[in-house]
Amino acid sequence: GFAKIDNERELRNGYPEVIYCAGKTVEQVVKIIEFMLTKKNNILATRADKDTYEAVYKICPEAVYNELGRIITIRQKETKLTDNYIAIVSAGTSDLPVVEEATATAEILGNKVEKIVDVGVAGIHRLFDKLDIIRGAKVVIVVAGMEGALASVIGGLIDKPLIAVPTSVGYGTSFGGLTALLTMLNSCASGISVVNIDNGFGAAYSASMINHL
Amino acid sequence: GFAKIDNERELRNGYPEVIYCAGKTVEQVVKIIEFMLTKKNNILATRADKDTYEAVYKICPEAVYNELGRIITIRQKETKLTDNYIAIVSAGTSDLPVVEEATATAEILGNKVEKIVDVGVAGIHRLFDKLDIIRGAKVVIVVAGMEGALASVIGGLIDKPLIAVPTSVGYGTSFGGLTALLTMLNSCASGISVVNIDNGFGAAYSASMINHL
Amino acid sequence: GFAKIDNERELRNGYPEVIYCAGKTVEQVVKIIEFMLTKKNNILATRADKDTYEAVYKICPEAVYNELGRIITIRQKETKLTDNYIAIVSAGTSDLPVVEEATATAEILGNKVEKIVDVGVAGIHRLFDKLDIIRGAKVVIVVAGMEGALASVIGGLIDKPLIAVPTSVGYGTSFGGLTALLTMLNSCASGISVVNIDNGFGAAYSASMINHL
Amino acid sequence: GFAKIDNERELRNGYPEVIYCAGKTVEQVVKIIEFMLTKKNNILATRADKDTYEAVYKICPEAVYNELGRIITIRQKETKLTDNYIAIVSAGTSDLPVVEEATATAEILGNKVEKIVDVGVAGIHRLFDKLDIIRGAKVVIVVAGMEGALASVIGGLIDKPLIAVPTSVGYGTSFGGLTALLTMLNSCASGISVVNIDNGFGAAYSASMINHL
Amino acid sequence: GFAKIDNERELRNGYPEVIYCAGKTVEQVVKIIEFMLTKKNNILATRADKDTYEAVYKICPEAVYNELGRIITIRQKETKLTDNYIAIVSAGTSDLPVVEEATATAEILGNKVEKIVDVGVAGIHRLFDKLDIIRGAKVVIVVAGMEGALASVIGGLIDKPLIAVPTSVGYGTSFGGLTALLTMLNSCASGISVVNIDNGFGAAYSASMINHL
Amino acid sequence: GFAKIDNERELRNGYPEVIYCAGKTVEQVVKIIEFMLTKKNNILATRADKDTYEAVYKICPEAVYNELGRIITIRQKETKLTDNYIAIVSAGTSDLPVVEEATATAEILGNKVEKIVDVGVAGIHRLFDKLDIIRGAKVVIVVAGMEGALASVIGGLIDKPLIAVPTSVGYGTSFGGLTALLTMLNSCASGISVVNIDNGFGAAYSASMINHL
Amino acid sequence: GFAKIDNERELRNGYPEVIYCAGKTVEQVVKIIEFMLTKKNNILATRADKDTYEAVYKICPEAVYNELGRIITIRQKETKLTDNYIAIVSAGTSDLPVVEEATATAEILGNKVEKIVDVGVAGIHRLFDKLDIIRGAKVVIVVAGMEGALASVIGGLIDKPLIAVPTSVGYGTSFGGLTALLTMLNSCASGISVVNIDNGFGAAYSASMINHL
Amino acid sequence: GFAKIDNERELRNGYPEVIYCAGKTVEQVVKIIEFMLTKKNNILATRADKDTYEAVYKICPEAVYNELGRIITIRQKETKLTDNYIAIVSAGTSDLPVVEEATATAEILGNKVEKIVDVGVAGIHRLFDKLDIIRGAKVVIVVAGMEGALASVIGGLIDKPLIAVPTSVGYGTSFGGLTALLTMLNSCASGISVVNIDNGFGAAYSASMINHL
Ligand SMILES: Nc1ncnc2c1ncn2[C@@H]1O[C@H](COP(=O)(O)O)[C@@H](O)[C@H]1O
Ligand SMILES: Nc1ncnc2c1ncn2[C@@H]1O[C@H](COP(=O)(O)O)[C@@H](O)[C@H]1O
Ligand SMILES: Nc1ncnc2c1ncn2[C@@H]1O[C@H](COP(=O)(O)O)[C@@H](O)[C@H]1O
Ligand SMILES: Nc1ncnc2c1ncn2[C@@H]1O[C@H](COP(=O)(O)O)[C@@H](O)[C@H]1O
Ligand SMILES: [Mg+2]
Ligand SMILES: [Mg+2]
Ligand SMILES: [Mg+2]
Ligand SMILES: [Mg+2]
Ligand SMILES: [Mg+2]
Ligand SMILES: [Mg+2]
Ligand SMILES: [Mg+2]
Ligand SMILES: [Mg+2]
DSSP: OOOOOOTTHHHHHSSOOOEEOTTSOHHHHHHHHHHHHTTTOOEEEESOOHHHHHHHHHHOTTOEEETTTTEEEEOOSOOOOOSSEEEEEESSGGGHHHHHHHHHHHHHTTOEEEEEOSOOGGGTHHHHTTHHHHHTSSEEEEEEOTTOTHHHHHHTTOSSOEEEEEOOOOOGGGGGGHHHHHHHHTOSSSSEEEOOTTOHHHHHHHHHHHHTO | OOOOOOTTHHHHHSSOOOEEOTTSOHHHHHHHHHHHHTTTOOEEEESOOHHHHHHHHHHOTTOEEETTTTEEEEOOSOOOOOSSEEEEEESSGGGHHHHHHHHHHHHHTTOEEEEEOSOOGGGTHHHHTTHHHHHTSSEEEEEEOTTOTHHHHHHTTOSSOEEEEEOOOOOGGGGGGHHHHHHHHTOSSSSEEEOOTTOHHHHHHHHHHHHTO | OOOOOOTTHHHHHSSOOOEEOTTSOHHHHHHHHHHHHTTTOOEEEESOOHHHHHHHHHHOTTOEEETTTTEEEEOOSOOOOOSSEEEEEESSGGGHHHHHHHHHHHHHTTOEEEEEOSOOGGGTHHHHTTHHHHHTSSEEEEEEOTTOTHHHHHHTTOSSOEEEEEOOOOOGGGGGGHHHHHHHHTOSSSSEEEOOTTOHHHHHHHHHHHHTO | OOOOOOTTHHHHHSSOOOEEOTTSOHHHHHHHHHHHHTTTOOEEEESOOHHHHHHHHHHOTTOEEETTTTEEEEOOSOOOOOSSEEEEEESSGGGHHHHHHHHHHHHHTTOEEEEEOSOOGGGTHHHHTTHHHHHTSSEEEEEEOTTOTHHHHHHTTOSSOEEEEEOOOOOGGGGGGHHHHHHHHTOSSSSEEEOOTTOHHHHHHHHHHHHTO | OOOOOOTTHHHHHSSOOOEEOTTSOHHHHHHHHHHHHTTTOOEEEESOOHHHHHHHHHHOTTOEEETTTTEEEEOOSOOOOOSSEEEEEESSGGGHHHHHHHHHHHHHTTOEEEEEOSOOGGGTHHHHTTHHHHHTSSEEEEEEOTTOTHHHHHHTTOSSOEEEEEOOOOOGGGGGGHHHHHHHHTOSSSSEEEOOTTOHHHHHHHHHHHHTO | OOOOOOTTHHHHHSSOOOEEOTTSOHHHHHHHHHHHHTTTOOEEEESOOHHHHHHHHHHOTTOEEETTTTEEEEOOSOOOOOSSEEEEEESSGGGHHHHHHHHHHHHHTTOEEEEEOSOOGGGTHHHHTTHHHHHTSSEEEEEEOTTOTHHHHHHTTOSSOEEEEEOOOOOGGGGGGHHHHHHHHTOSSSSEEEOOTTOHHHHHHHHHHHHTO | OOOOOOTTHHHHHSSOOOEEOTTSOHHHHHHHHHHHHTTTOOEEEESOOHHHHHHHHHHOTTOEEETTTTEEEEOOSOOOOOSSEEEEEESSGGGHHHHHHHHHHHHHTTOEEEEEOSOOGGGTHHHHHTHHHHHTSSEEEEEEOTTOTHHHHHHTTOSSOEEEEEOOOOOGGGGGGHHHHHHHHTOSSSSEEEOOTTOHHHHHHHHHHHHTO | OOOOOOTTHHHHHSSOOOEEOTTSOHHHHHHHHHHHHTTTOOEEEESOOHHHHHHHHHHOTTOEEETTTTEEEEOOSOOOOOSSEEEEEESSGGGHHHHHHHHHHHHHTTOEEEEEOSOOGGGTHHHHTTHHHHHTSSEEEEEEOTTOTHHHHHHTTOSSOEEEEEOOOOOGGGGGGHHHHHHHHTOSSSSEEEOOTTOHHHHHHHHHHHHTO
């Protein structure tokens, strides 16, 4: 009735449909997961609040909830981890929810992940301390709010693809993440591409495709 | 005086500094190229108008000009081409300048390129005819103006990283490419990341990094 | 006092005044409906929350409430259904409230309706499965949030008028539906016209006028 | 090479591909028309400047140019005119270019057209003088710039579908037509749908679909 | 301490300082009123919620609260009413809060007021029924949300100054009243000036100045 | 054909139709003036470039051109000047074109005018020197670009209606006059209403209505 | 784990890291403060709600809370006050929270502060009464919402650096402080620089640097 | 007539009025300079094109023109240079015009200046090479376009006041400098204040005030 689960997505895109919970009722999410459970796939549900998780938990106690990242994962089959890793770097402590969404997504998609958090440009030496681990990644995700300058700085220091995620951290003219997004789109460093504000899921999905090449 | 060429960039980023000609005088561009020629690198100058090219040509007749893409290239050393290719797909004939900027960039960075142009969603069968060649690429660049829907459609059909380039093609509420950019950032297909409006160079630079992995 | 019901609207526009509940007190809505009941017309009240419905129900137990679509309908006279139908197509499960507002509106205006939901471009084969039923309609309503690309894709495949409704589904740069609106206004497919964000009512009203031609 | 003419569009959409000349070189437009002439279809090219027309004229002296509407038409086969007509109503003299684009489009698509110009709300009696002819149409196009209020006023007075075209006439906060567009999208009159700023072509295309029902 | 009441304002501007309650604590408002009571002026406090009123009532039981208009008035001295009146015209029932703010302001400033509500352009005959009373005013205030077209229509029909107040009534692209504001600023009717969104107070203040000339 | 001159406007609004030349061809303006000359009214044409004036001059050598204000006036009948005057105050030298448009409009509408220019807030004593003449007016027009603060300052010092005109003077974030407009709409001084950016004509028209009360 | 306190910041910037509480959990703030207490620095935490303060108070009863300014300060070592003072001037009572944030910041950074509040341009004589104290400062902070004109007026009257802070006080087109920000950026008075909306902290930090020169 | 030169500005602000040439006719600029020459002050005219300079040169051959910075200076009296210097740092070669406007302004205001250009974050080592000279300044101006990240990076490394100037260098979503402006306003480094886009003059004026403390 209300949903047409895209069963062929794994064939076409290499991964089954991901459930975007915002704007769906708890009942709708539960019914979609119920159906997908019968397909024996791993399941990923983003933007899930606690109520949704509790309802899902009732039909599937294997469901795991990352509260900060508001993400539900259900592993029904083993995924082989990549040898290469994705580096997920963030500017400040307030960006952690997006880091968590990205990490949970990358991991269920079978990627090894290295997290380097709170290394924003206000104290740039913190970044230089971690440069080797960032340079060792096959692809780098940079998560930053406010003015988002971290993406440019890292972009100028590495030779790997960089996916930038602006976050809604900030106030006033940060315009809910728009400023960080614009910064990242206009970076004078090359090799940076950008996803929607707070879209840790999308960044990890793209990075996973690259990491699996 | 007026410029500090970044000689270590090739070491750090895998490629020497690229010259962005907009906002520079012809004399400034010529002096920068003169200096870089002494370093024996391949040279790439974007957003170059015809006057700039003619002045560059005088000091370096090997300089090649792609008029539609407004890009000057000078090859001073051989680059080995990749076995994999980048697919560069565009929606309409009016998007060609950006396609050309991306192609010239990708090629001087040592990539094999397949161009598939004028396959926008108004006549979607044109896209389906070319799906195999798109799916065969290691990474796909999608160039589209107006509403930019082509990125979403292709993103839903492939399992490779996709870099979307919005173009300034359109009028009225296309807002000089902003609408296409927003479309691409909000795609319901996963695995899409985005660069600045008309930034064929940046898309190709990112794609090249991925294609060389 | 506070309202001047437009009694001649049915003569002028073919349908009596519709009540927009947002920004009105429950008491105001009840008094307007009380007055209109005396005119023996069918009554339509949009953007009605549950409290409003309950107060209306007390004075008129025939009132029907579509909770998802936040719409109250009261049928006081029979309407002959059209032979032709309006197809209402939507991209994702989260767009359902707007689909419901459009459907309830179209039906009380006397139209046969076919709903085709959750066929967004991330899994485009779902759309192709339903193309015959869409092509069979006299007029098509397309409801989509996020990047709104579904309107362009359908617009390129049919030869009937298409009314596109952007929804506020999405986050970040979806800007509460603005991105989907812009996409639809800039469609490279011809024959698409657009209504305000989340305006399922307005799309159905226009479609009904066309379906009754 | 640079274009993939969509030959099946007439089958799919009921009308062959229309050429959008903006952003194409004169040579590209000429080559596209040369190819389409061999298909014996009627040809429509919008946003064509005088130079483009002159180049087209050289290969096809039957080509007709509407200078105000910047539109080239070539009739290769007879089209039967509809019995019903489309009313094209405009607010001021400065809106005429868009009126012309809409009229030329509607006519080559086989529609009878009635033009009612310069009846903006600053002198509303001019509109009331023409109300009968507007009410007699099967579908109405309203073209207005500045504040675009004419669409709402007419929408409140008729019972036919109305397609509103905002124009870029105005200055300052008219923002190149954005204000008129917003006015039209938020009309308190029902039954109005909207196309892009200055998109006389798109309005006529939609209206023609409706007029042919 | 926290406020410098502008005691000379009546001399300079013809009316004592008006208290804008938004962003002030209840205590601050009470202290300002306490001080102003000692000056024996009439007192006007706008944007006052119910809590504020109740606290004011405790120190001054003569205080009157207009709940819809969120405005507190205290009359300490008689004001002679003007012979001329201000017409306050509004488009819909949802605009009433702004109408009430304007009316309460105009009245305490000593003006006779005529209210004509719910005569928006969707049913324009309702306006024509009231045209004589509008034309009889010395100055006209027009209050409208959504697309705000009422201001243009009235502006084209009268020869008196018209002050337009856009309201935040609407949704989606009404952008909290911005669309109505833009409409009013771009009116093709002459003699219209505009105040901030929902600023019934400001419109009445200007109208009162004119009505007292 | 292309225009419907609104002959009853003088009856309805107290003044005949004013010609807005932008977006009209020289021929159209000439034809409209030719027709209006036969009506023996005074004629006002705004936004007229020099070419338009020269063509008008050929058919009517009495036509006067204010080059800075880009305005053509033709006096065919005497107008009695008001006893009261309108004060037109401006912030900087660069605002003069708008001052001229306002002055020419006010004068042909029969108003006495006092101009006080270049008294912006950067040197506020210049304003205080002129305060008496400003306070003596029946209505005040304030013309200012950049940040437009002059309107607030004057508004706080007078007890007469003030019409503020933002100008497009400035650069960067002045956004072509938008900043000055926003400043004026949000003035903490009461009694200010606002017209469109650079709309000297509209301000003078409103002021004239007030000055004639 | 979740945070990398920047211990060298005092050396580099002259002051230890300041905690921005928004977007951090209470636990995170407490842990950061716990760590910093061990360093014996003075501690400043901005945007702290009452819950956060109470949790901090439990581990450190010396913590002081400025409720209006939402700021926590902990003094662990004496700071010598400057001889010069910073003047903090504000337009209205509603701007006080930002004044408080600026004052608390300036004071813990070791500055003498003079506050002059509620002297907005609607009653400009209030400002002139305080001009001597403003002119006596080494650097001036101006805090204003609504149209923000106060910054320009003061800027034109002093010869000291002025840092302007736009506040989110206002409604409608004040756009949450954007209008005041734009006003301040476009001031025709020279010597004004601007910080983010409501950023009392940032203004005080800059002013402190200047005051310590 | 058309201008009121602010002769007391030097007394009030420490420097005579500066002429903003944009929007003034050549004749107006010449007349203003003619008048100011009689006052024996140093003269500064910004945004002056070559034609203006040539006309000024005719009446005053001592006038000096900085073509890149579009600025005219006339020295009529000696100014003592400060011992401290202002560092003016820029990101790229395309930012030079703004650097020149700032430098010429700072110098005629009596400041020693150190320029450090082309040290943008794409090659951050170039910045580190110059850090000592930047740290040695009394106040630092940072000029950057595109994403403007340089201001944040420098702000995190110094303990002196920093004035950031966004430039209009860039394309697409750089929005004529708006992105760089937003970046700078939202910097996570403290001690940064910002001026209007391309306002090298304003930054230098503020910096000069600080440098003279
Ligand atoms: N957090 C997220 N951000 C963006 N897209 C998402 C997110 N989570 C899921 N999606 C995608 O959004 C689509 C949701 O469509 P639907 O569930 O039909 O409304 C799915 O195809 C997912 O691939
Ligand atoms: N400078 C101006 N700014 C705004 N409106 C104007 C101006 N000049 C004339 N108008 C009005 O704009 C309308 C022009 O409509 P039209 O000439 O039919 O395109 C007339 O009704 C005038 O009252
Ligand atoms: N480049 C500039 N950017 C911003 N303000 C300027 C600039 N040049 C001069 N000004 C100021 O702008 C004002 C110009 O006012 P006016 O010359 O009367 O139009 C003067 O007071 C100057 O202080
Ligand atoms: N509803 C309102 N809208 C706009 N301005 C108002 C309103 N009510 C009062 N004011 C003005 O706002 C200012 C309030 O400043 P303050 O009380 O000092 O914050 C006063 O000068 C009033 O004239
Ligand atoms: Mg941190
Ligand atoms: Mg094509
Ligand atoms: Mg779905
Ligand atoms: Mg007209
Ligand atoms: Mg109503
Ligand atoms: Mg001046
Ligand atoms: Mg106050
Ligand atoms: Mg450089």
